[in-house]
Amino acid sequence: xxxxxxxxxxxxxxxxxxxxxxxxxxxxxxxxxxxxxxxxxxxxxxxxxxxxxxxxxxxxxxxxxxxxxxxxxxxxxxxxxxxxxxxxxxxxxxxxxxxxxxxxxxxxxxxxxxxxxxxxxxxxxxxxxxxxxxxxxxxxxxxxxxxxxxxxxxxxxxxxxxxxxxxxxxxxxxxxxxxxxxxxxxxxxxxxxxxxxxxxxxxxxxxxxxxxxxxxxxxxxxxxxxxxxxxxxxxxxxxxxxxxxxxxxxxxxxxxxxxxxxxxxxxxxxxxxxxxxxxxxxxxxxxxxxxxxxxxxxxxxxxxxxxxxxxxxxxxxxxxxxxxxxxxxxxxxxxxxxxxxxxxxxxxxxxxxxxxxxxxxxxxxxxxxxxxxxxxxxxxxxxxxxxxxxxxxxxxxxxxxxxxxxxxxxxxxxxxxxxxxxxxxxxxxxxxxxxxxxxxxxxxxxxxxxxxxxxxxxxxxxxxxxxxxxxxxxxxxxxxxxxxxxxxxxxxxxxxxx
Amino acid sequence: xxxxxxxxxxxxxxxxxxxxxxxxxxxxxxxxxxxxxxxxxxxxxxxxxxxxxxxxxxxxxxxxxxxxxxxxxxxxxxxxxxxxxxxxxxxxxxxxxxxxxxxxxxxxxxxxxxxxxxxxxxxxxxxxxxxxxxxxxxxxxxxxxxxxxxxxxxxxxxxxxxxxxxxxxxxxxxxxxxxxxxxxxxxxxxxxxxxxxxxxxxxxxxxxxxxxxxxxxxxxxxxxxxxxxxxxxxxxxxxxxxxxxxxxxxxxxxxxxxxxxxxxxxxxxxxxxxxxxxxxxxxxxxxxxxxxxxxxxxxxxxxxxxxxxxxxxxxxxxxxxxxxxxxxxxxxxxxxxxxxxxxxxxxxxxxxxxxxxxxxxxxxxxxxxxxxxxxxxxxxxxxxxxxxxxxxxxxxxxxxx
Numbered sequence: 001x002x003x004x005x006x007x008x009x010x011x012x013x014x015x016x017x018x019x020x021x022x023x024x025x026x027x028x029x030x031x032x033x034x035x036x037x038x039x040x041x042x043x044x045x046x047x048x049x050x051x052x053x054x055x056x057x058x059x060x061x062x063x064x065x066x067x068x069x070x071x072x073x074x075x076x077x078x079x080x081x082x083x084x085x086x087x088x089x090x091x092x093x094x095x096x097x098x099x100x101x102x103x104x105x106x107x108x109x110x111x112x113x114x115x116x117x118x119x120x121x122x123x124x125x126x127x128x129x130x131x132x133x134x135x136x137x138x139x140x141x142x143x144x145x146x147x148x149x150x151x152x153x154x155x156x157x158x159x160x161x162x163x164x165x166x167x168x169x170x171x172x173x174x175x176x177x178x179x180x181x182x183x184x185x186x187x188x189x190x191x192x193x194x195x196x197x198x199x200x201x202x203x204x205x206x207x208x209x210x211x212x213x214x215x216x217x218x219x220x221x222x223x224x225x226x227x228x229x230x231x232x233x234x235x236x237x238x239x240x241x242x243x244x245x246x247x248x249x250x251x252x253x254x255x256x257x258x259x260x261x262x263x264x265x266x267x268x269x270x271x272x273x274x275x276x277x278x279x280x281x282x283x284x285x286x287x288x289x290x291x292x293x294x295x296x297x298x299x300x301x302x303x304x305x306x307x308x309x310x311x312x313x314x315x316x317x318x319x320x321x322x323x324x325x326x327x328x329x330x331x332x333x334x335x336x337x338x339x340x341x342x343x344x345x346x347x348x349x350x351x352x353x354x355x356x357x358x359x360x361x362x363x364x365x366x367x368x369x370x371x372x373x374x375x376x377x378x379x380x381x382x383x384x385x386x387x388x389x390x391x392x393x394x395x396x397x398x399x400x401x402x403x404x405x406x407x408x409x410x411x412x413x414x415x416x417x418x419x420x421x422x423x424x425x426x427x428x429x430x431x432x433x434x435x436x437x438x439x440x441x442x443x444x445x446x447x448x449x450x451x452x453x454x455x456x457x458x459x460x461x462x463x464x465x466x467x468x469x470x471x472x473x474x475x476x477x478x479x480x481x482x483x484x485x486x487x488x489x490x491x492x493x494x495x496x497x498x
Numbered sequence: 499x500x501x502x503x504x505x506x507x508x509x510x511x512x513x514x515x516x517x518x519x520x521x522x523x524x525x526x527x528x529x530x531x532x533x534x535x536x537x538x539x540x541x542x543x544x545x546x547x548x549x550x551x552x553x554x555x556x557x558x559x560x561x562x563x564x565x566x567x568x569x570x571x572x573x574x575x576x577x578x579x580x581x582x583x584x585x586x587x588x589x590x591x592x593x594x595x596x597x598x599x600x601x602x603x604x605x606x607x608x609x610x611x612x613x614x615x616x617x618x619x620x621x622x623x624x625x626x627x628x629x630x631x632x633x634x635x636x637x638x639x640x641x642x643x644x645x646x647x648x649x650x651x652x653x654x655x656x657x658x659x660x661x662x663x664x665x666x667x668x669x670x671x672x673x674x675x676x677x678x679x680x681x682x683x684x685x686x687x688x689x690x691x692x693x694x695x696x697x698x699x700x701x702x703x704x705x706x707x708x709x710x711x712x713x714x715x716x717x718x719x720x721x722x723x724x725x726x727x728x729x730x731x732x733x734x735x736x737x738x739x740x741x742x743x744x745x746x747x748x749x750x751x752x753x754x755x756x757x758x759x760x761x762x763x764x765x766x767x768x769x770x771x772x773x774x775x776x777x778x779x780x781x782x783x784x785x786x787x788x789x790x791x792x793x794x795x796x797x798x799x800x801x802x803x804x805x806x807x808x809x810x811x812x813x814x815x816x817x818x819x820x821x822x823x824x825x826x827x828x829x830x831x832x833x834x835x836x837x838x839x840x841x842x843x844x845x846x847x848x849x850x851x852x853x854x855x856x857x858x859x860x861x862x863x864x865x866x867x868x869x870x871x872x873x874x875x876x877x878x879x880x881x882x883x884x885x886x887x888x889x890x891x892x893x894x895x896x897x898x899x
Contacts, residue, residue: 233697279734300706318692320857323857327861327864457739465746480883484872488868
């Protein structure tokens with residue numbers, strides 16, 4: 001739209017219009033930014049269409065592709081891609097004793113991979129949420145010391161409150177995110193548990209873990225030996241004592257007095273992780289506020305634009321004087337720019353969300369780290385418990401031997417007791433050794449996981465910062481262009497003495 | 499009553515023109531807060547520069563407060579019916595208590611514009627009340643202010659009510675009139691419709707402009723908080739992440755400051771002019787109400803005169819001894835009616851001139867406001883782009899490492 005043609009217009013030549021077609025060199029049209037030389041080579045960021053994670057090559061699909069990078073250790077051609085889709089309602093079979101005829105939802109899990117551990121390259125299965133819970137539990141069992149991504153919430157409250165469709169969709173998204181995170185973990189992606197989950201067709205059975213044997217033992221109702229008998233391996237006994245500690249709360253500061261962690265380095269690292277988690281939470285909250293503020297800005301800018309478009313139309317319809325037509329034209333330029341700026345804010349915001357989402361994702365990662373550290377504390381506690389158990393048992397044995405040796409001809413009952421005790425000591429010793437091995441293994445897992453995590457976090461945060469900044473620059477440039485044009489078109493109104 | 503037949507002198511605004519050219523300029527400066535608590539008020543210096551003979555000298559400085567400006571406006575509104583008297587900023591009982599520096603400055607600027615518009619208006623600049631306002635000492639001014647009778651204290655809202663009364667057909671029916679006493683010329687109808695609709699559109703635009711100011715502030719605040727959070731996060735991290743976060747946080751804080759600054763600019767240079775526009779339209783509505791009242795008077799008096807004439811003729815035919823009395827009454831009524839007609843026609847003439855002036859003035863003022871807004875937004879966006887861009891070299895370097 002050219003300048004106004006009213007009688008007050010003293011400019012006889014039209015103001016120059018800056019045109020920046022998308023494929024031309026925008027730097028020739030833009031005034032140079034402060035300081036002369038622009039950092040960026042043409043094309044400027046103003047003309048780029050932004051996609052998240054410009055550095056990563058995996059961002060080919062539209063749904064949020066969080067942290068799905070190939071592990072740096074393996075060749076870059078390895079991939080595993082999981083999609084969760086097509087929720088459908090199914091009924092419990094009538095023969096099941098647990099629930100007669102109730103319905104549940106299954107999701108289609110589609111996997112595409114070229115990993116050799118898997119039996120093919122494409123497979124699909126149907127799974128229900130219960131299967132995912134079980135998968136999570138099994139992984140937690142088998143991969144102690146690893147930073148296992150936290151599984152999606154059961155969301156009992158939401159399932160009651162939300163609309164069915166919305167809830168199912170929310171769950172689908174959460175499941176997909178979870179499985180993709182598992183698939184991006186260099187060790188877990190090849191785990192049996194995940195392989196079974198992704199490949200084995202038909203329904204999965206979950207043997208329920210038995211009632212808490214541990215508490216029965218503690219109550220003295222069942223002797224350790226009795227319970228240990230059916231499964232003789234030290235590992236089972238080890239699990240028994242682990243169950244003894246089920247009720248130990250795994251929080252940061254909650255190291256029970258019984259665990260004497262002397263590894264200073266570990267304590268320091270734990271402290272650092274705690275601080276990091278706190279700051280990630282804070283940053284993630286501020287990021288949300290920022291996103292909301294950007295969104296509001298865009299919305300209000302758009303509303304302003306629309307209000308002026310209405311005014312323009314009104315003035316044009318009712319115009320009696322040329323001054324009105326001139327004003328209508330001025331308003332139109334402003335309104336058009338405001339609407340464009342509003343769209344830019346909206347687009348900027350959706351990019352900002354994608355990038356700053358990294359902070360939200362890391363909340364999950366920190367939880368996984370918590371879990372890994374808790375596994376270690378738990379294992380150490382078991383070792384220490386077993387150590388003291390052995391020592392107290394040996395103490396009892398000594399006392400019995402001392403007492404028995406005082407009896408002439410031997411104390412048949414005591415001797416029997418001593419034999420049983422010695423048997424128990426041996427079993428406990430074995431369990432202790434297993435526990436120590438496990439503890440060492442978990443310590444090593446912790447260490448390698450933390451190292452991997454630090455590396456990945458550095459890369460992820462860097463990518464996040466870069467993406468965030470690139471978008472801020474690009475959209476600010478676009479907006480500057482739009483407003484500069486309006487300022488140019490209205491330059492006749494420049495009253496500043498310069 | 500001021501006569502409109504007096505030649506409007508071409509009075510200049512700039513005192514720098516040759517001394518033979520008449521000029522009158524005024525400015526409102528140096529706001530000072532006086533008094534305490536509920537009694538607190540702001541006083542302003544009003545500096546007048548002129549070479550007009552009616553004034554006391556080339557320069558005069560007086561101290562005025564908001565209610566003095568209100569007095570002036572009320573007097574002008576009463577005496578110059580048909581003129582679109584420039585509007586005043588709202589009294590704002592709430593903000594007064596806070597008296598922030600920004601509020602005081604905005605008020606001063608609005609009052610300065612008010613006085614200048616009057617001084618540059620061909621009719622209003624000749625007003626005796628304006629001279630009083632610009633020259634009288636404070637005691638005299640205070641006395642004048644307290645002298646206000648009821649009618650001068652009418653608010654625009656009261657005039658609107660009078661306007662509505664005129665519009666109301668019910669009241670006319672009660673008075674025994676068959677047709678509503680309203681002007682029905684198409685141009686005037688169009689003008690009334692235009693003014694009423696315009697107010698709605700402008701109010702909406704102003705509302706969004708105000709919200710936009712708030713959004714600037716909110717975005718600025720969120721970036722400030724984000725910057726702080728990101729710095730704390732950086733403190734937990736090793737290199738190069740830690741330093742990058744720290745730089746990111748610093749830039750975020752910088753951008754926040756730019757946004758806060760722009761918020762104030764948008765408020766002063768964009769939202770305030772829109773508000774002023776709305777006030778102007780409301781002032782026009784009050785003038786429309788005045789015109790309606792004058793029209794009604796003119797019609798009623800014309801009717802009454804007609805009746806008196808008919809009555810007089812009747813009496814003359816019957817050679818009644820009441821003829822003399824009736825004749826005097828008739829002449830008096832006719833004179834009044836003619837005066838009412840003159841008053842009405844003066845309002846119409848003034849309004850016709852005023853509407854042209856108004857449209858041109860508003861196109862100029864809004865043009866300036868839009869231009870400044872666009873420049874401000876462009877400056878802000880460029881500033882933001884520059885600030886963030888400075889981070890890119892380091893981020894690039896860290897990425898490729």
